[in-house]
Amino acid sequence: MSIIRVHGAKQNNLKNVSVDIPKHQITVFTGRSGSGKSSLVFSTIAAESERLLNETYSTYIQHQLAQFSKPNVDLIEHLPVAMIINQKRLGGNSRSTVGTISDIYASVRLLWSRIGEPFVGYSDIFSFNNPKGMCPECSGLGYVENIDLDELLDYDKSLNEDAIQFPSFRPDSWRGKRYLYSGLFDNDKKLKDYTEDEFNTLLYTKPTKLKNPPENWPKTAKFEGLIHRFRRSFLLNDNFEKNRFKDAIDRVVTSKKCPTCLGKRLNPDVLQCKINDLDIADFTNLSIDEALHFIKQINSPKAKVIIEPLQQQLSSLSYIGLNYLTLSRETTTLSGGESQRIKLIRHLNSALSDLVYIIDEPSIGLHPDDIQRINEIIQSLKDKGNTVLVVEHDPDVISIADYIIDLGPLAGKNGGEITFTGNYESLLKSSTHTGIALRKQHQLKSDPRTSHDFINLEHIDRNNLKDVSVKMPKQAMTVVTGVAGSGKSSLIHAGLKQVPNTIFIDQKPVHASSRSNLLTYLNIFDDVRTYFSEITHLKKAMFSYNSEGACPECHGKGIIKTELAFMPDFTQTCDLCHGKRYKPEVLEAKIEGYNIADILALTVDEAISFFQEKKNIAQHLEALKSTGLNYMTLGQTLDTLSGGEIQRVKLSKYLTQTVHQHTFVFDEPTTGLHEDDIPILLNCFESLIYNNNTVVIIEHNLTMMTHADWIIDIGPFAGEKGGKLLYQGAPHGLLTINDSVTARHLQRYIDN
Known part of the structure; x- marks a missing residue:
């Protein structure tokens, strides 16, 4: 059959979606952020392809592979093997290049x-x-890493008084007890009073079995000097703990070239x-x-x-x-976009065909000049006899589609439906949000803000930048442009790091687990629990699924994972709380018919209505809504957010209080944003400038450039062929710069 047929997809916010996708064509999935594109393409089609492929292997092999539970879909017919090229960073460790x-x-x-x-x-x-x-x-x-003992130890304290200045070596932690319970030290003696032998024993003893250990010493444990244990735990291996204690490690460990x-x-x-x-x-x-x-x-x-x-x-x-x-x-050190492109070229010379390539926003981090090449690569994958599915917001990528599937009409609970299927020309004529946004005419800002007060960055030498000086008007919006690798980020980060009151709002993941959600990050979950406690008279701790309120069966996770030998882990929704994470008696406590789990399932829009009388909660939610995240649910865990969503959550924190006289730096804030959502972000920037702040945006998006008061263009190309200041000034002046590839694409954009 020459189509992939999806019947009854109900994953996440999809509303019983059925759709035919042509094979051996390029199909682009469009729609606003949170409309259901990823739910259909990644969580349904890609997940089912990987799950069915994994099932063909022996149970032993299956156990070694990533596990995919069956997506919520009635049936998918004629599904090829999927090759997924996503934005996930390549990661690895210091030995991976x-x-x-x-x-x-x-x-x-x-x-x-x-x-x-x-x-x-x-x-x-x-x-x-x-x-x-x-x-x-x-x-x-x-490189070699050295442990700074003056940072690691407080010589004026004893082991009982927390002399080891590192979170996981506190006296009440299991690592701390390896020293307190060893019987080798006087636990009340200040470190400065230790003899040389005692000090060497504490720091440098190689793993040794204790001869006469005290009663409370674990039977099979060996005593190991602090330096050896620290180096083994935090320096020699890249692990979860290394990320968890990153700030403390950076304080204690110095690194230098070997x-x-x-x-x-x-x-x-x-x-x-x-x-x-x-x-x-x-x-x-x-x-x-x-x-x-x-x-x-x-x-x-x-x-x-x-x-x-x-x-x-x-x-x-x-x-x-x-x-x-x-x-x-x-x-x-690679970005998500760079990681994705390395994955993409692995497939260029592949002899395999009749696959379905699934690509997640290949335009991310790319200048319009580079997007043309990505389009050629997507085309070449199709020409080799493959089907290509692309989730994308960028107009230049959407324009190469043979077929377009638009989801919406809005986001979250107000999305999840197919609003259009057809070719690009038909989409342009349609009444969908995507069609309207693509038809829009663009002009450079006719009346850019002028300022007599500038931030001056002088003689910047970093990476490929050689003695570059620029200025940026205060209380205005500066957009910094140039191809990927031209030196934009190096210039802004090296220059503005020295400027007081500068706030960098990037897309780096916040340190979060499946137990942290939007409310915990915004520091208002405590207020929500207090409110529930006051009205229902249950203890506040009962409304935390990390504390007393946790379901006793799943311990507040909502799921039960069973590990089977030589079989994939078996995950199922908890039978007791039905995935709601709380004890039954907590779920019975309600305000206006809503229990705490119902509140976590509300979207930001719905929650604003519910908490309208609780100004301290509503204010934070209004700030989230103003960044375009009104479709997210309060209980959405932070580890499921995209880079663009994380950046907007971080931004919302600064919209709840009035901050003055600061410089805000945003790195590609349009990442993951539908063209129709960009005005929402622009309103946030306008609000910051209205409050006497300066906004600096590193960006490839042409729409964002048309709203700039001031443009700085770095180039002309990447690496050694870049790193030069091509232009700084009012946006119109950029169009006269012949060496600028940004100027060429901006001219095309406003001519269309």
């Missing part, structure tokens, strides 16, 4: 082992993750081996474009079979707009 994650470093190692001189060994010796090749001092990390390998990660013998005067680390520190130039200069018939595919891989990275990256760049 652009070179290793893309498999390019394997070819580079082979090349140096084949023609590098002098010969030092085969390709595995060039791996900084191999004990034979890694630098012995830093174990292949390129003095032995100078950051090159490999041992001195391996670094002797060179091609055209470069060792392998010198090569991986080149930008992709520079690396490509270097490879083209190598003339070796013996290595031709390695060089040609390597050249092709590097060309793909450059073509997709990542020419400014280096192969040595750690994957943990």
Whole structure:
């Protein structure tokens, strides 16, 4: 069959959606944020494809794979195997680089082992993750970390008085008790009074079985010096705790370039081996474009079979707009958009066809000039006989669709329906929010704000920026533009970090778990619980699913997970609380017919109506609504929010109180926003400026540029070909700059 047929999709806010999706075509899913696009494409179609594919493997293999529960859909017919290219950051750890994650470093190692001189060994010796090749001092990390004892210890205190200044080593914690219960120390003795032997025992003892341990010492435990335990727990491994205690680790640990390998990660013998005067680390520190130039200069018939595919891989990275990256760049530092593009090029040369590629907002983090290349790649995936499904807001990506499915009409409970299916020309004529937004004519701001008072950033040297100076008008909106990697973020972050009263509102996830929700982040869950306690006369702690009110069966999680040997984990909704997380008696306590779980299920809009008399709660909810997040439910956990949604939640915190004389910096605030929702965000910025604040926006979105009072354009291109100030001033002046690719696309946008 030449269609994928979805029957009765009810996942999240989808209202029994049935739709036919053409195969071997590009279908773009549009609609406002929260309309149900991701629920249909990712939570239903992609999840079902992965679940059915996993079921074909043995139970042992299934246990090793990510688990997908059956989505809430009646049936999906003619569903191909899905390849999902999402915005999830590549992550990894300090040992994972652009070179290793893309498999390019394997070819580079082979090349140096084949023609590098002098010969030092085969390709595995060039791996900084191999004990034979890694630098012995830093174990292949390129940097060494030292623990600052003056930060870790308070010498004026005893172990009983919290002498170890780190959250998980407090006297009442299990790690702290490993010292208090050891019987090796006088727990009331100040550290400054310790003998040298006592101090060495506390800090440097290797894991040892205690000879005569006290009664309260765990039977199988070994005593381990504080330095060894700290290094093992927080420095040698990338784990959940390392993220959880990041601020405390940053205070205690100092990091510097390894003095032995100078950051090159490999041992001195391996670094002797060179091609055209470069060792392998010198090569991986080149930008992709520079690396490509270097490879083209190598003339070796013996290595031709390695060089040609390597050249092709590097060309793909450059073509997709990542020419400014280096192969040595750690994957943990890549943005969601950069991660997605690396995933995308993995599929460019794949021989597989008849797959369904599912791509999540490929325009994110991309300048309009780079979006044209992404469009070509999407087209090439289709030309190889695949079906491509794209969730997208960007007009330039929507325009290449063979077929468009629009969801809405609004968001959350007011969305979840198919409002349009058809081609691009028909969408433009439709009465949907997407059609209306795409038809809209755009002009540059006719009367931009002028100011005699400027923020001056002078002589900025950072990454590819060389002595760049710019100025930004106070109490106005400055938009900073330029292709990805041109130096926009480097300029603003390096320059404004020194300026007092600067607030950076980015898209980085807040440290959150499945137990933290919108209300906890906004610090109003406490007010909600107090209100319920006052009216119902139950203890306040009963209205917390992390405390006394938790359902005894699922401990406040709402689900029961059963681990089965050699079988996937089995997750089911808790039978006692039916997923509501609370004890039965808490669910019986109601205000105006609503229990606490009903409140958490309300959207922001509904909750504003419910709490209209409780100004301290309603004020925060109104601020959320003003950023366009009115469709979210109060109990939505923070770990399910997109980058754009997180940024708007952070912004809402500053809209509940009047802040004056501050500079607000936003990094691509239109991420994940429908064109029709951009005016909502602009109103927030206007409100900040009205209160005498300055707004600086790093942005690729052309609509946002048309509302600027002042534009700073960095370029002309990325990496070494960027980093120059092309223009600063009123928006109209940018259009006269011939070197600016931003100007070219902005002119096209206002001419349409």
